[in-house]
Amino acid sequence: MLKDILGGDVVSNLTKFPVVYIEHTSDIGIRASGKTLEEALENLGYGVVNLWLEDGGELIEEREIEINADTKEDLVVAFVNELIYLLEGERFLTLKCKVLKLTDNHLKVSLKGERFSPEKHKLAIQIKACTYHNLKVEQNEDDCLIEVILDV
Amino acid sequence: MSNQWKGKINKIDDYRWEIPCSYKPGMRVPGIIYAKEKMLPSIFADQALEQVANVAFLPGIVKYSIGMPDIHWGYGFPIGGVAATNVENGVISPGGIGFDINCGVRMIKTNIEAKEIKPIMEKLVTQLFSDIPTGIGSKGKLSLSERELKKVMEKGSKWAVERGFGTDTDLEFTEENGALEGADPDLVNQKAINRGLPQVGTLGSGNHFIEVQEVVEVFDEKVANKLGLYMGIVTVLIHSGSRGLGHQITTDILPVMKKAMNKYGISVPDQQLACAPLSSLEGKQYLSAMKAAANYAWANRQCLTNWVREVFEKVLKRSSSTLSMSLIYDVAHNIAKIEKHKVNGKEIMVCVHRKGATRAFPPGHPQIPALHRDFGQVIIIPGDMGTASYLLYATPRAMEETFGSTCHGAGRVWSRSEAKRRIKGVELRNRLEAEGIIVRAQGMATLAEETPEAYKDIELVVDSVVGAGLAKKIAKFRPLGVIKG
Numbered sequence: 001m002l003k004d005i006l007g008g009d010v011v012s013n014l015t016k017f018p019v020v021y022i023e024h025t026s027d028i029g030i031r032a033s034g035k036t037l038e039e040a041l042e043n044l045g046y047g048v049v050n051l052w053l054e055d056g057g058e059l060i061e062e063r064e065i066e067i068n069a070d071t072k073e074d075l076v077v078a079f080v081n082e083l084i085y086l087l088e089g090e091r092f093l094t095l096k097c098k099v100l101k102l103t104d105n106h107l108k109v110s111l112k113g114e115r116f117s118p119e120k121h122k123l124a125i126q127i128k129a130c131t132y133h134n135l136k137v138e139q140n141e142d143d144c145l146i147e148v149i150l151d152v
Numbered sequence: 153m154s155n156q157w158k159g160k161i162n163k164i165d166d167y168r169w170e171i172p173c174s175y176k177p178g179m180r181v182p183g184i185i186y187a188k189e190k191m192l193p194s195i196f197a198d199q200a201l202e203q204v205a206n207v208a209f210l211p212g213i214v215k216y217s218i219g220m221p222d223i224h225w226g227y228g229f230p231i232g233g234v235a236a237t238n239v240e241n242g243v244i245s246p247g248g249i250g251f252d253i254n255c256g257v258r259m260i261k262t263n264i265e266a267k268e269i270k271p272i273m274e275k276l277v278t279q280l281f282s283d284i285p286t287g288i289g290s291k292g293k294l295s296l297s298e299r300e301l302k303k304v305m306e307k308g309s310k311w312a313v314e315r316g317f318g319t320d321t322d323l324e325f326t327e328e329n330g331a332l333e334g335a336d337p338d339l340v341n342q343k344a345i346n347r348g349l350p351q352v353g354t355l356g357s358g359n360h361f362i363e364v365q366e367v368v369e370v371f372d373e374k375v376a377n378k379l380g381l382y383m384g385i386v387t388v389l390i391h392s393g394s395r396g397l398g399h400q401i402t403t404d405i406l407p408v409m410k411k412a413m414n415k416y417g418i419s420v421p422d423q424q425l426a427c428a429p430l431s432s433l434e435g436k437q438y439l440s441a442m443k444a445a446a447n448y449a450w451a452n453r454q455c456l457t458n459w460v461r462e463v464f465e466k467v468l469k470r471s472s473s474t475l476s477m478s479l480i481y482d483v484a485h486n487i488a489k490i491e492k493h494k495v496n497g498k499e500i501m502v503c504v505h506r507k508g509a510t511r512a513f514p515p516g517h518p519q520i521p522a523l524h525r526d527f528g529q530v531i532i533i534p535g536d537m538g539t540a541s542y543l544l545y546a547t548p549r550a551m552e553e554t555f556g557s558t559c560h561g562a563g564r565v566w567s568r569s570e571a572k573r574r575i576k577g578v579e580l581r582n583r584l585e586a587e588g589i590i591v592r593a594q595g596m597a598t599l600a601e602e603t604p605e606a607y608k609d610i611e612l613v614v615d616s617v618v619g620a621g622l623a624k625k626i627a628k629f630r631p632l633g634v635i636k637g
Binding site: 021023024025026027028049054069070073074075078081084085088089090091116117118119122123124125126128129130131132133134135147151152 | 155164198200224225226227228231250251288289290343346356357396399400402405406407410411422423424426508544564565566567568569570584594595596598637
């Protein structure tokens, strides 16, 4: 799957708003949009999962994460970093995200996925972290856009 | 690529180019790029030079914001960037070290002739791949308690040697003897511990690798022989870092640094350059946590060294001491160090950020192994997996000009996605095997990302630092077998 999606191609039509991967010499960027910031965040989560997985997984386990931060930008970076941490630190592989609550400095997300097993899930890429480099969080009247660069 | 840098540089000489302070208001010092003219198109192809200019904004930066010939676009700092900040009034920026704290490379020599090993290369590489934990989510062979992990972060390579994973001589030939003083594991939070605990002694993925090579050219016979290197003998390169532990430490410090910038009234053009004064609590705490991760990385490479020796013993049915498998050197290429350097004729203490850059200390320096003191610290420059790597030694000029630093490798030119679009992993593996290079990798996609074409020409990179007088060549190595995560 990965080979078909990299390089600026549209990868998701979950909504009318897509997730697009951005070229970067050493890293990979994700541009996620949505009607609302909540939707853009969910699409961003999808963009991360889609980078990891060559094949699918099962929605067996559910978790809730809560993040407090100073700004929306910080919330976005912390959200992606939490998905990365859960995978490596707690071996929970996120497959689906649903934003439950979002304010300027608080985010609550429901995650569905399963226990990560290297035998079952062949991950296509290791994401070290989400950076603040060229970070964009734009909220317009009828659409929202998030851009992040991941260190891979 | 459409992301061409539009700025202008001034030629200083054939190997030095300046970005003047006038390029961008706010630059405290000029930028300087070390590169042959032939390399400039690849350097201009992305935003790396803009990042050199951005780094020049850091409070307390002295002399220059430096770009090495392998420079490419990173986040915050360019990869292949060096910046020194005055400890009295300067800052430390985690972006100048990177997420993979103390990512580095070490070279092990052997007394085996390449012609002896070539017929069993496939067996050797397959054994390395099966015995050494590689890839995403792989767990190490060690089961450590959190208490033990704290010892890893305090003692670095010495911890591994005490566990029987190496010798005291290995410590002698590791930068900082494999441990920075002043590491504080108590500043490393639970998340970083959870990520780091299962990963001690694992290679990782991405551009990390273990490569079996042969010496194909010797430029300085006297130095090479002193190091125990001769034409046609086999060497091994190990490239890895602090794994998830280092990534998490950096992840968690960045919001702290952003707050610190407000607190101390610092402004930088890229949030990923977030920093805090070296004299502040935030700066000191980051430095101590960074040292803990650096020590973890050295312990990690020391464990990997032990597994490599075990595999050679198993396949060649001789002990690693009979095979004379000693360490040539281990160098960090993502790290910050507090060092003494001459600035404007005066010796001062600075924090040297080396992001994708290698330390290069001159002959006679007390911090390099006694064996290197006659000629200069040994520098390892890994190339891509299809071409060549180099061993160099440092000159006094590197100390005078670049805070004792030089380049760290080939440096990317293609993005990972471009590499994957153009190259298929399976085809690449077949092509390399046709050239006599056996490759084993967890994923074909990762393999394609690391295709030789994705990197700058290593010859040009090495010629640039040698031409600029920062280093001299010892020997050149050709890959025979590679394992990748």
